[in-house]
Amino acid sequence: MRSYTKSIALYEKSRKHMAGGVSSNIRYASVPVPLFFARGEGARLYDVDGNVHIDYVLGNGPAILGHAPKKVVDAVAASLVEGQVFAAQHPREAELAERLSRLLPGAEVVRFATSGTEAVLMAMRLARAFTNRSKILKFEGHYHGWSDQAFISTKPSLNEAGPADAPVPVAGSPGMPPSVLDDVVVCGWNDLDLLEQALERHRGEVAGVIMEPVMVNGGAIPPLPGYLEGVRDLCRKHGALFICDEVITGFRVALGGAQAKYGVTADLVIYAKAVAAGFPLALVAGRRDVMDTLLDKGVMHGGTYNGNVQSMAAALAALDILEADNGAIYRGMEACGQRLMEGLTLLGAKHGLAMLVQGMPAIFQTFFTSAAAPRNYRDSMATDRDAMLSFHAALQEEGVRVQQGGRWFLSTAHDKPVIDETLAAADRAMAKMVRH
Ligand SMILES: Cc1ncc(COP(=O)(O)O)c(C=O)c1O
Numbered sequence: 001m002r003s004y005t006k007s008i009a010l011y012e013k014s015r016k017h018m019a020g021g022v023s024s025n026i027r028y029a030s031v032p033v034p035l036f037f038a039r040g041e042g043a044r045l046y047d048v049d050g051n052v053h054i055d056y057v058l059g060n061g062p063a064i065l066g067h068a069p070k071k072v073v074d075a076v077a078a079s080l081v082e083g084q085v086f087a088a089q090h091p092r093e094a095e096l097a098e099r100l101s102r103l104l105p106g107a108e109v110v111r112f113a114t115s116g117t118e119a120v121l122m123a124m125r126l127a128r129a130f131t132n133r134s135k136i137l138k139f140e141g142h143y144h145g146w147s148d149q150a151f152i153s154t155k156p157s158l159n160e161a162g163p164a165d166a167p168v169p170v171a172g173s174p175g176m177p178p179s180v181l182d183d184v185v186v187c188g189w190n191d192l193d194l195l196e197q198a199l200e201r202h203r204g205e206v207a208g209v210i211m212e213p214v215m216v217n218g219g220a221i222p223p224l225p226g227y228l229e230g231v232r233d234l235c236r237k238h239g240a241l242f243i244c245d246e247v248i249t250g251f252r253v254a255l256g257g258a259q260a261k262y263g264v265t266a267d268l269v270i271y272a273k274a275v276a277a278g279f280p281l282a283l284v285a286g287r288r289d290v291m292d293t294l295l296d297k298g299v300m301h302g303g304t305y306n307g308n309v310q311s312m313a314a315a316l317a318a319l320d321i322l323e324a325d326n327g328a329i330y331r332g333m334e335a336c337g338q339r340l341m342e343g344l345t346l347l348g349a350k351h352g353l354a355m356l357v358q359g360m361p362a363i364f365q366t367f368f369t370s371a372a373a374p375r376n377y378r379d380s381m382a383t384d385r386d387a388m389l390s391f392h393a394a395l396q397e398e399g400v401r402v403q404q405g406g407r408w409f410l411s412t413a414h415d416k417p418v419i420d421e422t423l424a425a426a427d428r429a430m431a432k433m434v435r436h
Contacts, residue, residue: 002397006048010036025146026060029404031393040067042413045401053401054422058409061248061363064274065321066413072277075317076310085308092312099319100285105256106265107285111294112307116247116272117145119282120210122301123268124149127208127241129299130290135202137209137240139189140167141218141377144210144245144270148176153186154217164188164378165197189215189376190223192230199238208268209235210243213258217248219367219380220359220407228264241267241290247282251275251318252362252409255327261360279314280305321412329412330362336419337361337410343423351430354384355391362410366391366402390436394429 011033015021020028027034036048043066045055055067065072079092093112101107113119124136136149140161144150151172153161162168167188169181185206187198199206213228215221235242244266250257251274259265267290272282284291293299305311322329341357341364348355354370367374368387374380388406395402400422402408414422 002051003049004032004035004047004051007036008033010048031396042066042068043411043415043418052399053396054399054414054418054425055401056408056410056414056422057401057403058411059273059278060403061252061273061409062276062278063409064252064411065277065318066411067278069277069318069321069413071321072279072314072317075313076279079309079313082309084310085305087304089307090309090312092309092316093307096312096315096319099316100283103255103319103323104250104269104271104285105259106267106269106287108288109291110283110285111291111301112311113272113282113284113301114280114303114305114308114311115145116245116270116282117147117150118303119247119270119272119284120144120150120245121147123243123270123284123286124208124210125301126268126284126290126293126299127243129293129297131207131239131241133205133207133240134183135185135205135207136183137185137187137195137198137202137206139187139211139215139377141189141380142210142212142215142245143217144212144247146173148180149183150210151176152181152184158378158381165194166201188378189218190221190227191376192227192234195231195234199234199240203238206238206240208241208243210245212248213244213246213262213264213266214249214253214360214363215376216359216363216407217405218377219374219383219405220363220365221374221376221380222358222360223262224375228258228262232264232266235267243267244269246270247272248363251322253360255322255330275318276311276315277318279311281311281315333410333412333414334361336414336416337364339416340408340410340414340419340422343419344426347423347427347430350427351434353387353430353433356383359408364408365406366408367406387433390433391429394432395426397432398425398429400425400429 045053143154156170167186169184169186188194246257250271254261268286356367368384
């Protein structure tokens with residue numbers, strides 16, 4: 001048995017002076033307590049008790065180049081002497097914006113922010129200002145940050161969520177004013193008929209339709225063929241903006257994100273996480289006429305740390321690596337991810353476990369179910385969560401760290417030997433699960 005004595009002691013200490021002992025509620029999802037890590041390097045994390053973890057959480061997505069990627073760290077270190085925040089512009093912002101406009105589909109212009117949550121808020125405000133409408137349509141199970149306006153029906157209990165064909169908006173946290181629910185329409189995902197019906201019911205009211213183009217937070221579920229095109233067309237028909245939240249998929253499923261992978265361009269797109277390989281950076285990219293409302297209509301967007309020197313330096317260095325050789329690094333990551341997904345599927349079958357591996361090689365999910373592959377939030381909720389958690393606990397004992405929700409993030413540091421080591425650990429973990 002691995003020991004977590006020092007993590008437990010540090011958690012007790014943190015709880016004395018940090019509210020709840022952590023800096024983000026998402027970090028409670030860890031056993032036996034929120035773990036404390038001393039450092040990370042490449043595909044591995046080293047916790048304070050001396051346990052080594054092959055890390056598939058990767059900070060929940062940003063560490064696309066693995067932990068402490070040297071070229072990014074060096075670029076940021078070199079930038080430190082230049083200063084950090086000026087409450088003014090600096091040349092690296094313009095350079096990064098130019099590169100992003102070239103790389104990202106539909107990114108006529110970009111605006112930098114610091115976290116995904118705030119970039120989502122900006123995109124929703126832009127859509128409302130541009131269309132002079134107030135409602136945002138979002139999909140059940142999709143996560144767009146923890147704000148009052150967006151943390152709605154992200155993980156609703158099915159007792160509260162209403163019928164599948166017309167879900168009711170469910171606040172995700174105490175402390176959210178009930179009035180925010182009036183400005184949100186919730187819809188089941190991956191079903192164009194449901195979207196059409198919802199847009200008809202709210203004709204002329206919906207400013208924007210926001211979604212994760214691959215429903216990563218609800219289970220790494222890909223869009224059905226034609227779905228994204230259909231959503232784009234329905235948005236056009238109903239005068240609503242199509243807003244893609246590529247906070248996870250951006251720079252991960254392809255250099256140009258899910259938009260490039262599926263060949264569909266949205267009106268506004270939010271990126272964060274992998275874009276700066278671990279440094280805090282988010283952005284909204286999209287149509288110039290919509291983004292120009294920031295200046296033309298005086299739509300407010302601020303943020304002290306937006307465009308700070310170090311995040312810009314990190315993103316430029318990360319892009320140098322991700323863009324090199326026409327994105328060759330993605331092909332390597334895809335091949336390793338494919339090997340891992342296939343290997344896990346074979347191991348599940350070998351051990352007689354009803355395990356399903358779904359998603360794309362750079363971000364996928366392990367479900368426990370004998371049913372067909374989940375297509376939306378409710379399908380995903382019907383899978384065996386207890387089996388999933390016991391798999392994760394067994395994996396952790398074998399030195400593999402997976403997000404408690406069942407997601408596996410890959411980085412370019414997860415090379416073939418790391419994948420094979422992971423598969424050997426998963427083999428032992430599954431054997432243990434079966435024995436117990
Ligand atoms: C799809 C998606 N959107 C938005 C966010 C919020 O980003 P942040 O945590 O940077 O505020 C997340 C965070 O996980 C996310 O997965």
